[in-house]
Amino acid sequence: MSGCENLNRKPLKPLASRKKIASRTKQKELEDKTLDAMRKNIVQVLENSNIMPFRWLSSCFRCFYCYEMFDKPQDLKSHQETHNPQDLEKNMKSFCEPLVYVDVSEISCKLCYARMDDVFQLVDHLIILHEIPFDREIGISLVPLNLDEGPKCFFCAMVLKTYALLLAHMNNFHKNYFKSSCAKCGRQFKGYEDLCRHAKNQTIDDYQKCLQCGLLVSYGVLRAHMKDVHGKRYKCLSCFEFFTSHYKRSNHMADVHNLRDRVKCSYCNKTFIFKSIMQRHVKVNHLKVKNVVCDICGWKTFGKHALVNHLARHTSLRVIKCPDCDKFFKTIRYMKKHHAKSENLNRQPLKPLTSRKKIASRTKKKELEDNNTRTLDAMRKNIVHVLEKSTIMPFRWLSSCFRCFYCYEMFDKPQDLKSHQETHNPQDLEKNMRSYCEPLVHVDVSEISCKLCYARMDDVFQLVDHLIILHEIPFDREIGISLVPLNLDEGPKCFFCAMVLKTYALLLAHMNKFHKNYFKSLCAKCGRQFKGYEDLCRHAKSQTLEDYQEKCSQCGLLVSYGVLRAHMKDVHGRRYKCLSCFEFFTSHYKRSNHMADVHNRRDRIKCSYCNKTFIFKSIMQRHVRENHLKVKNAVCEICGWKTFGKHELVNHMARHTSLRVIKCPDCDKLFKTNRYMKKHHAKSHVQ
Known part of the structure; x- marks a missing residue:
């Protein structure tokens, strides 16, 4: 039966178009070319300097030539000296990683024996003085680690416990340090800030002209200038044009550079730049979906945006103001029409009506799911x-x-x-x-x-x-x-x-x-x-009730371990679980105290004036300001009484009023402050 089913079933639809397949092949060719250029760059730098390459795999050091494992970096250094440096080029031919780990405990040039401070200075020295062949567009592709100083970050001097944590730190906070290069001179920099400082020192001829106002700015400042002055924060990935929205930039890249494919409607011949816009077009125009109803007149439409514009007809309020004049309008649509018709040539650009930040991007879970489906056969x-x-x-x-x-x-x-x-x-x-x-x-x-x-x-x-x-x-x-x-x-x-x-x-x-x-x-x-x-x-x-084997420590209810956290939060008000045992707490502060006292997994911070210790640095700082420095930055406007912090001032202000606002949750008594209510609750209702 399985053979007949295989013959009768329809073939699977192609997952990607031919254009995408052709673009993928081009990307692979480009990756192969860049990999060869990267290998040549690294060979030129390593052969003409004394920095030592090595490998890092499975939480241990490895020889770059024979893959032998070492726990200590000193043993690795003494071992790699036995290898012939001429074998470097042979090993680099089979090297497929995008980066090479190097020891930078001592950086000097082999040709002139000059010492350098960092890898970037060494590369510039070899290119300028000794004129070695080096492709600046590829970058340095070296990960500097000082093996003599231990797991210390080369860029921010942060000291970590292990080299594995150091590599994770560099991957999170310094992953762009090897890609920053000047578009004018090709020089590499550690980060974008150093690149901007270099751009400020350029001559006027190297500056770029703003297409909107004609101002000469450095290319490092051009993006910030377009965003802050002209409201255009989206730069084209292929040219120097800026746009006010992601949608306009995507249209430009599809029409001018052909770097995006348009999505065609299956009912008509219209094309769209985003799939979400095409789906909305199908629901509104073809499927006639109307899922939103006006509560006043019963008018139906699709989407909340159209309903908001419709509700403006039932009110006489004009809330939205024109940025160039004092006129008010009911909806944003009418304001934009008025603004487009106005003949003010020197008007300022429209202010962004909503925040242009991306609300939700693709999450890591979806990326992991896609990777798992692709790599199941390889696993x-x-x-x-x-x-x-x-x-x-x-x-x-x-x-x-x-x-x-x-x-x-x-x-x-x-x-x-x-x-x-x-x-x-x-x-x-x-x-x-x-x-x-x-x-x-x-x-x-x-x-x-x-x-x-x-x-x-x-x-x-x-x-x-x-x-x-x-x-x-x-x-x-x-x-x-x-x-x-x-x-x-x-x-x-x-x-x-x-x-x-x-x-x-x-x-x-x-x-x-x-x-x-x-x-x-x-x-x-x-x-x-x-x-x-x-x-x-x-x-x-x-799961079935027979599998619920976790017992709640507060009420004794049998719940599944997946539901225990929600049960403790909703029923008993304890949402913070200990990371080492199964106890729950009502606050993050109590959990931190428990982990410091019972499990010794947190360090307490000692006051520099007295012997008191605190679990959080913020509490220690408040203690120092209030008790030792005697800081009083909050003043009562009625009697002039001074104190530190707004919390004490709120309790003090209750003395000047006769209002009792805070109610006890178990009886009908009212109190001035939360402090008095808690005292009453502890005496009267807590057994």
Whole structure:
């Protein structure tokens, strides 16, 4: 039947047009060209200087030539001195990364032995004085790290605990430092601010002329000038024209540069620049959708914008003012018509009526979903290569029990699972992986060794590196390992932090909370994988009552772990959960105190005048100003009493009035301040 269904079903529609496919091929060709140019740039810089290249992989240093691993940077340096520097060009031919890590503990030129302060100065020195061939458009493509100073940022001098955190910091805050280059002279700069300072020092001939007012400004200031003076903040990506809206810029790029494809209506021949505008056109003009109704006259229309303009007919108020004169109008539409008809040639541009910031862009979750659908086949191939050439055993976790990876048989004990899976043929692994749709695979790592050379490994990451480097298995590093390591011989013990838990369900929940960067969200009840924590909570709400095994510490109600947080927030008013245990608190301050006193996961800040300690720096600063510096910046307008802060002033002002506004939530008594109400509530209603 499956063969007949395959013959009779309709072919899938093409996902992309031919234009997009042609543009993708052009992009690949450009990427290959830029990669070759980047390699030549790096070879020229490294051969003519004493900076040392190296690799960083799996949280350890690696030799640039032989991939040998080192924990200490001093061992890496002494090892790389044994290699021949002439092998650099050979290694760069197979180098596919966009950036190269280099040690900049000592920067000097090999040709004239001149010392430099940073990599950018070294590149300028080699280009200007020694005239080495260097493509400035590609950029430097070097990540500078000072191995002698430890994990210290080269750009902002921030010190971090590990090199892994340092690389994450540089990727978040300094990722554009290698791309800033002057459009006039081609010189590279660390950031956009240094580039703007350089632009201010240019001559008048290098300045650009504003198309609106004719003012000569530097190209670094042109964007800010167009935004602040003329209200045009959107610059064309191919030329120097600016526009007042993203829609006008997109129309310009489609009509003039042909860099955007227009979307055609399926009912008529009209074309639109955005798909959302085309969909609105179809609903309004073709489908005649009218989902908004006027409450006064019953008039129907599509969308709230048209309803707002319609409601102006039922009122006589004129609220919207013209920016050039004192006339008022009912709607923005009428004001714009009046403004367009006015013959004031020297009028100022219209002020933006609404904020032009993007309200919602594509979220990271959607990008992850798209990447997961594209890389599922590559993930399967990676896992098959690792499992076929190692002794680690795959298995399934479902409904709080172990299951065979091949026949889905259930087992309560891991020893029974191991003895059963030995009866299956390992060659069936590839067949099972073809129908495997989960993003992760559970594996038993009680014994990790390579089947090809019988070498033993400490963890899964070392095993993968061993298979890639020594045995050269095809493995896509961008996809990742996609394995969840569990040691079935040691019981429910965390593979990453060695924490021992009661059950495997609690172990999966622990790994999901504290080691979520290694894999994705796992259900502690059934073992199913999810792309994010929100999907995991939706799954938890759909469980049966038998699976609700979490007990509320306040009322004793049995709820699912996905609903426990919402229950504590809505019923008991405790929305802040401890990051190390299962306690909930009513405020962020109480949770922080608990984590500092019980778990020692926060450092207290000590006052420089006395021995008091505080959990937040802001509270410490308030304590210093109020008690030690005696700052009094709030004054009562009635009696002239002075105090620090508005909170004390509000309580003081209650003495001058006889009004009792604040009501007790449990009785009908009224109080002047919240402080008196809380005292009454604690004495009368709290048992």
